[in-house]
Amino acid sequence: MTTHRTPGAQLSEYLLRLGDSTLILAQQLCGWCGHAPTLEEDVALSNVALDLLGQSRLWLDYAGSQMTPRQSEDQLAYQRDAEQFRNVLLVEQPNGNFADTQVRQFLFDSWHCLLLRELSRSSDAQVSAIASKARKEVAYHLQRSSEWVVRLGDGTARSHAYAQQALAHCADHVHELFAMDGLDQAMLHAGIGADLAALKPEWFSYVQQVLAAARLSYPQNPLNLDAGKRGQHGEHLVGLLMEMQYLARSNPGAQW
Amino acid sequence: MSEPVEGREAAFQQRIERGEKIESQDWMPEGYRKALVRQISQHAHSEYVGMLPEGFWLTRAPSLHRKCVLLAKVQDEAGHAQYLYSALESLGVERDTVYQELLAGRAKYLNIFNYPALSWADVGMIGWLTDGAAIVNQVPLSRSSYGPYARAMVRICQEESFHHRQGFDLVHRLVEGTARQRQMAQDALDRWWWPTLMVFGPPDEHSPHSRQSMQWGIKLYSNDTLRQKFIDQTVPQIHHLGLRVPDADLRLNEASGHYEIGPIDWVEFQRVIQGEGPCNRERISSRQRSWEQGAWVREAAACHADKASTAAALAGDEHAQ
Numbered sequence: 001m002t003t004h005r006t007p008g009a010q011l012s013e014y015l016l017r018l019g020d021s022t023l024i025l026a027q028q029l030c031g032w033c034g035h036a037p038t039l040e041e042d043v044a045l046s047n048v049a050l051d052l053l054g055q056s057r058l059w060l061d062y063a064g065s066q067m068t069p070r071q072s073e074d075q076l077a078y079q080r081d082a083e084q085f086r087n088v089l090l091v092e093q094p095n096g097n098f099a100d101t102q103v104r105q106f107l108f109d110s111w112h113c114l115l116l117r118e119l120s121r122s123s124d125a126q127v128s129a130i131a132s133k134a135r136k137e138v139a140y141h142l143q144r145s146s147e148w149v150v151r152l153g154d155g156t157a158r159s160h161a162y163a164q165q166a167l168a169h170c171a172d173h174v175h176e177l178f179a180m181d182g183l184d185q186a187m188l189h190a191g192i193g194a195d196l197a198a199l200k201p202e203w204f205s206y207v208q209q210v211l212a213a214a215r216l217s218y219p220q221n222p223l224n225l226d227a228g229k230r231g232q233h234g235e236h237l238v239g240l241l242m243e244m245q246y247l248a249r250s251n252p253g254a255q256w
Numbered sequence: 257m258s259e260p261v262e263g264r265e266a267a268f269q270q271r272i273e274r275g276e277k278i279e280s281q282d283w284m285p286e287g288y289r290k291a292l293v294r295q296i297s298q299h300a301h302s303e304y305v306g307m308l309p310e311g312f313w314l315t316r317a318p319s320l321h322r323k324c325v326l327l328a329k330v331q332d333e334a335g336h337a338q339y340l341y342s343a344l345e346s347l348g349v350e351r352d353t354v355y356q357e358l359l360a361g362r363a364k365y366l367n368i369f370n371y372p373a374l375s376w377a378d379v380g381m382i383g384w385l386t387d388g389a390a391i392v393n394q395v396p397l398s399r400s401s402y403g404p405y406a407r408a409m410v411r412i413c414q415e416e417s418f419h420h421r422q423g424f425d426l427v428h429r430l431v432e433g434t435a436r437q438r439q440m441a442q443d444a445l446d447r448w449w450w451p452t453l454m455v456f457g458p459p460d461e462h463s464p465h466s467r468q469s470m471q472w473g474i475k476l477y478s479n480d481t482l483r484q485k486f487i488d489q490t491v492p493q494i495h496h497l498g499l500r501v502p503d504a505d506l507r508l509n510e511a512s513g514h515y516e517i518g519p520i521d522w523v524e525f526q527r528v529i530q531g532e533g534p535c536n537r538e539r540i541s542s543r544q545r546s547w548e549q550g551a552w553v554r555e556a557a558a559c560h561a562d563k564a565s566t567a568a569a570l571a572g573d574e575h576a577q
Contacts, residue, residue, distance in 0.1 A: 034311035037550025046331040098553045155556025247318040256319040
């Protein structure tokens with residue numbers, strides 16, 4: 001759909017990565033609403049989903065404004081197929097049990113916080129403004145997901161096992177968060193994007209600190225899957241999009 | 257020396273009549289406490305169960321704006337359940353105790369949530385009609401005699417009026433849309449109209465608890481009074497939207513200024529209350545499933561909290577030494 005020929009096309013592609021990752025994660029968290037282990041967690045998970053959805057709308061709106069013809073947030077969210085989505089693979093992993101969800105959230109939040117810190121210093125004023133707003137919200141997300149990882153890891157034998165299993169699965173999708181492909185390099189050189197690779201030591205140090213408190217260990221030799229942000233996704237994304245998009249797509253041209 | 261119960265009851269009734277708020281630490285007749293627990297727990301459960309039919313549509317909302325609005329609304333409902341369960345705790349009733357009653361299928365909640373939300377228009381109907389009915393019911397309750405309940409209701413009503421407007425706006429957009437969207441709105445209205453009228457409860461002559469609750473200031477208006485108020489305010493809105501009220505007997509009584517409706521199917525009402533509505537079993541089993549699947553999480557959190565408090569106590573001992 002987009003090419004990398006012009007700076008505008010590169011920027012919109014980069015913004016789609018941000019907008020799609022937050023959108024897909026928000027969509028996943030919506031699935032918990034009304035089904036969380038406690039009423040408080042229902043409120044908290046939907047709050048996180050609402051923040052991420054709000055961020056996604058800002059990123060997608062900006063991405064669409066860079067496209068010709070201009071695309072609305074809803075055209076981008078509802079009218080693209082799976083291979084046109086640019087989210088990282090981590091967020092499309094299924095909700096699974098509560099440990100799967102919280103570990104996925106923790107790995108994402110810890111990365112997201114650092115990424116937004118970098119983007120808040122972007123030379124692109126709008127990227128900087130969106131990142132600065134989102135950063136405050138995500139600091140709270142990270143605090144919550146870190147606390148849950150500690151509770152589950154240092155809880156019962158069962159919760160510990162679930163958290164460790166979740167970590168084993170999610171770690172396969174961490175490499176992508178820090179992989180710098182051509183677009184990431186171009187955005188970095190333009191002063192717009194972040195140096196993802198440079199964030200990894202700081203990220204890992206924080207993650208290790210939380211995992212130590214949780215008595216969990218970071219998996220050895222995870223896979224290095226990294227094609228999500230280029231549009232190569234796993235099997236789960238198609239099902240997620242079918243549910244998210246069906247109503248909008250079955251009523252072409254309708255306004256809601 | 258304690259006063260005789262009759263004297264206390266008379267003094268209590270005088271406080272109610274003077275419009276004073278009763279607080280949790282105040283003496284209250286056992287019947288008053290029971291009536292409050294019954295009413296507040298039904299209300300709390302309604303908020304919690306009520307998250308389900310709309311929550312189902314969160315993942316399917318047809319625009320990001322609508323998804324945000326719905327997510328915020330369902331989150332508000334979880335918050336309302338929290339305030340109400342807290343109001344119950346002020347009466348010495350633990351949340352888990354009343355919640356177990358719900359899970360066991362013994363507790364009541366609003367019958368309307370035992371009907372299915374079959375299309376996107378149903379989300380609008382729940383906001384516009386069900387929350388509209390809730391507002392008519394609950395605004396007077398913010399003047400209820402029990403302080404914690406009245407205060408919870410002030411905040412709940414403010415949020416419900418947002419929901420009501422958002423629901424109306426959703427339906428408004430549908431009726432202005434394609435023929436298929438308009439049909440979706442009419443179908444949903446056909447399904448939700450009568451169950452919404454039943455939200456106000458049985459007719460006054462068959463409402464077993466109403467008289468005493470009104471005397472105690474727990475309830476301020478009768479079921480039929482509130483139902484009529486809702487009908488009078490909603491029918492013109494339906495006409496404004498170009499939708500049809502699914503009631504062939506509906507007419508405006510020019511003399512009284514009130515709309516008169518056809519007979520409500522109280523047999524169906526009783527049937528759904530008895531657990532035979534289209535979704536009673538599904539709602540309860542959904543709540544049971546979430547509760548059971550979350551058990552290991554709650555155990556883990558409690559276990560970690562124990563470890564953390566033991567560790568803190570040990571660290572305190574060491575520090576003291």
